Amino acid sequence: MAAKQCASSDIASVERVVNRWIVDYNLSLALELFKKQQFKDFNEVRDVLSAVMNRPVEATSDMPLKIRILQFLARINDGEKLDLGYDPDMPVSPLESALLILESMTEDFVIPQQDCEYAFHSLKVMIVATFIKNGKFDKATEMLNKHLMEPADRVRNILLGLISRKNKTSKNFCFQLFRQEMLAFVQRLCYFDVPFSFRAAQKLIAMRFEVEGSDGADENDEEEEIIPPLNPQRDPVPLKPCKPPIIQRSRLEAAYKALAEDEKTFVQLEQEVETEIQDVGDLHLELPSDSETEQNDLCQRKVCSPMEASPAEQPPQTNGGPQVQARLLSKQHYTVARLVTEPDSQFSSQYSTALEELETEAGTKNPPKTQDECREKEQQCPVSDDETVILTPKRPRRSKKTAGRAAARVVESSDSEDNLNKKEMREETPPSHPNQSNSRNSETSEQGASGLQDDYITPEKRPVKQRSTSSSGKKRSSGTPKQNPSALQEDCITPVKRPEKQPSTAPSEKKSKTDHNITPEIVGETSVTESSLESPPTTSPQQSVPQMSSTPEQASSSTKWKSLYKTAKEGKVTWTSDEVDFLQKETRCNESFRSNSGLKRRWTEEETQMLKEGVKKFGEGNWCKIRSYYGFKERTNVNLKDRWRTMKNQKLV
DNA sequence: TTTCGGGTTATAT
DNA sequence: ATATAACCCGAAA
Numbered sequence: 001m002a003a004k005q006c007a008s009s010d011i012a013s014v015e016r017v018v019n020r021w022i023v024d025y026n027l028s029l030a031l032e033l034f035k036k037q038q039f040k041d042f043n044e045v046r047d048v049l050s051a052v053m054n055r056p057v058e059a060t061s062d063m064p065l066k067i068r069i070l071q072f073l074a075r076i077n078d079g080e081k082l083d084l085g086y087d088p089d090m091p092v093s094p095l096e097s098a099l100l101i102l103e104s105m106t107e108d109f110v111i112p113q114q115d116c117e118y119a120f121h122s123l124k125v126m127i128v129a130t131f132i133k134n135g136k137f138d139k140a141t142e143m144l145n146k147h148l149m150e151p152a153d154r155v156r157n158i159l160l161g162l163i164s165r166k167n168k169t170s171k172n173f174c175f176q177l178f179r180q181e182m183l184a185f186v187q188r189l190c191y192f193d194v195p196f197s198f199r200a201a202q203k204l205i206a207m208r209f210e211v212e213g214s215d216g217a218d219e220n221d222e223e224e225e226i227i228p229p230l231n232p233q234r235d236p237v238p239l240k241p242c243k244p245p246i247i248q249r250s251r252l253e254a255a256y257k258a259l260a261e262d263e264k265t266f267v268q269l270e271q272e273v274e275t276e277i278q279d280v281g282d283l284h285l286e287l288p289s290d291s292e293t294e295q296n297d298l299c300q301r302k303v304c305s306p307m308e309a310s311p312a313e314q315p316p317q318t319n320g321g322p323q324v325q326a327r328l329l330s331k332q333h334y335t336v337a338r339l340v341t342e343p344d345s346q347f348s349s350q351y352s353t354a355l356e357e358l359e360t361e362a363g364t365k366n367p368p369k370t371q372d373e374c375r376e377k378e379q380q381c382p383v384s385d386d387e388t389v390i391l392t393p394k395r396p397r398r399s400k401k402t403a404g405r406a407a408a409r410v411v412e413s414s415d416s417e418d419n420l421n422k423k424e425m426r427e428e429t430p431p432s433h434p435n436q437s438n439s440r441n442s443e444t445s446e447q448g449a450s451g452l453q454d455d456y457i458t459p460e461k462r463p464v465k466q467r468s469t470s471s472s473g474k475k476r477s478s479g480t481p482k483q484n485p486s487a488l489q490e491d492c493i494t495p496v497k498r499p500e501k502q503p504s505t506a507p508s509e510k511k512s513k514t515d516h517n518i519t520p521e522i523v524g525e526t527s528v529t530e531s532s533l534e535s536p537p538t539t540s541p542q543q544s545v546p547q548m549s550s551t552p553e554q555a556s557s558s559t560k561w562k563s564l565y566k567t568a569k570e571g572k573v574t575w576t577s578d579e580v581d582f583l584q585k586e587t588r589c590n591e592s593f594r595s596n597s598g599l600k601r602r603w604t605e606e607e608t609q610m611l612k613e614g615v616k617k618f619g620e621g622n623w624c625k626i627r628s629y630y631g632f633k634e635r636t637n638v639n640l641k642d643r644w645r646t647m648k649n650q651k652l653v
Numbered sequence: 654t655t656t657c658g659g660g661t662t663a664t665a666t
Numbered sequence: 667a668t669a670t671a672a673c674c675c676g677a678a679a
Contacts, residue, residue, distance in 0.1 A: 600663050600672045624655060637655065639673075645658090646671055 016058035023049060023057050025195040027066045034073050034183060046074050062190060065109050069186045072101045076182045079126065080175055082134055095127045098182075099147075111189060119185045121155075122178060124148055128159045129173035137163050152606055154631070603643050607632070611643055612653060620644065 026049045033042040049070065057063075075098035078084045082093045092100070102123060106116055124147035131140035140163050148156040162168070603611075614626030623637035623644075632640060647653045 602664090602671075621656065636673090638657090638675095641656070641658095642672060642674095649670090 012056065013058075016056045019052055019055050019057040020060065020063070021195065021197040022052050023063065023067075024060070024193075025197040026052070027063075027070055028192045028195045028198065030070050031073070031187075031192050034077065034179075037179075039077055042077060043074070046070065062193075065105070065190050066192065068101060068105050068108075069190055072098050072105070073182065073186060075101065076123075076179060079178075080130055080133075082130065082136070093127065093130065095123060095130055096143075099123050099127065105189075109189070115185055115188055119182065122181055125155050125159065126173060126175070126178045129162075130175075132159065132162050133168050133173070135166075135168045137166055137168075152604060154606055154610075158631075601634075607635070608643070608647065608652075611640060611647070614640075615644060615653070 026045050030042055030045040030049065033039070033045060049067075053067075075094040078094040079098065080094075084094050085091050085097075099120075102116075102119060105111060124143070127147065128140050128143045131137070131143060140159070144156065144159055144163065148159070150156060610630040610632070611626065614622075614630050618625045618629070621641075623640040626632070627635060627637055627640055635643075644653070
């Protein structure tokens, strides 16, 4: 009897676990492809992911964030395809959609504010720039006013200038660089561990190599991989490669016990484990951006590796332990995140408490560990890291549409189902805990119902239909409205309408090869610069400042400006509405605004900052380079030098 | 042309 | 009135 239950649940559990591997692998793969700028492949992998997400997937603690990151990157990637829509409910451009995701990420996960602000700004700027490039100036203006309100923002002024001049040929906003920036940003948020499946595959390949003599090595091997899941009981998990991990796990357990008493040692333990893992993972794929995050590295591995370590055991335990920490994503990772947060406000409100409860109740081996780790990470890696799920509870967020929907639905379904473990769990731990249990349950049952095996195999087929996959995904979402979760995910990952990739891309891609996506230099052309005062004139020579037109050339810009400025002050000049507004704002903000017309113009904080960066970048004395690089249009080299001197006097530098 | 250092001037207090 | 940041000027490289 129990056996049967186990059997059936095992199948479902196994599928979840395997799907987790698949998802995990593809997440890493997608990132890698993005990194390598193989965008077509990236999109295909994204589609694969979205397809897999339709199946029940066991989520690891860091999966929600990773998925969100992928969604973010997918939108960034399609950023120039304005006709693409990711959210059927809200017809916004991909980048706007990315912005929404970023916002949700900041709410659901702990992200370093600095990184965050920078990413936000870049993204907002690119949103506007993209509209400009596509000649949608109205939209650009709307976005500008919506997202870039800071009048002192130099880039804002530049954009404003482009808009007013209807200039969509600016070379200052390089999408390519923007992509890289966003990539760097997300890489700082989460370490993409070497996927278990990747390691396993490598091992397998390596083994084949060794065993070369073996005949149908290929087939055998493959069988191993497939079979395992099917017969969980017998430790199928092939994965010989897993041996090492297993050890780690046991160690981890011991470590956790120890930790229970003294958390301080955790780091050490971690490192131990880490080193062990590395032995295995030394295969090191290039996937993990060897870049920065070493901390994350540690953190992440703990979370996942241990689990993979004993894949075979997973299924059975999954119900109890792993799940606690690793909720089932099933069809929606989003949900996962939300589940923790909103579904049961209870949890969200009492983040810490909930955690504790989790631990206790989870009382199980693995899960709690991960959680602990998470905390540890939090402490050690204040940044964002992985432990997203746990962190998630941080704040409930109802604002996000998706979140709301997902959460609601999940809750519903969850109640209905439930299963074995769950019931027990609930009874034991009434309020706080339920959240999690619910979350997983929901998915578990429903999907399990569907042809497990078929689906189970599906992932293997994935390469087959790339394009179709995406479309199918969409279909599903629409087809099975009730399964919001799944729908959500798909929507999130794949755009609603898929263009033929290359088409729209073309125009945008050409952009520029400037050093920065946003190069102030443009100023020269655009004539719009940070100082609103000066910029306006140049900006719209024709319309706004007729008088100015007489001196179209910027040759003696400084002197001209001076006089112009004076005139402007005297009210001799008439500005267009927008310009006026903008100008006025500026003036109000900076009374000390005067160009060289004999009056002194104080250095703004922004200018100062740029100067600092400039000196840092080019070295002191290279005022000319700094000036042109940062577009200090209305500052002369000498001005820069003087300012620097002043700063030194002030000991600001 | 660009950088540098000393001198001058506008501005804040 | 004074201090100082911003600006100007001429020399040097």
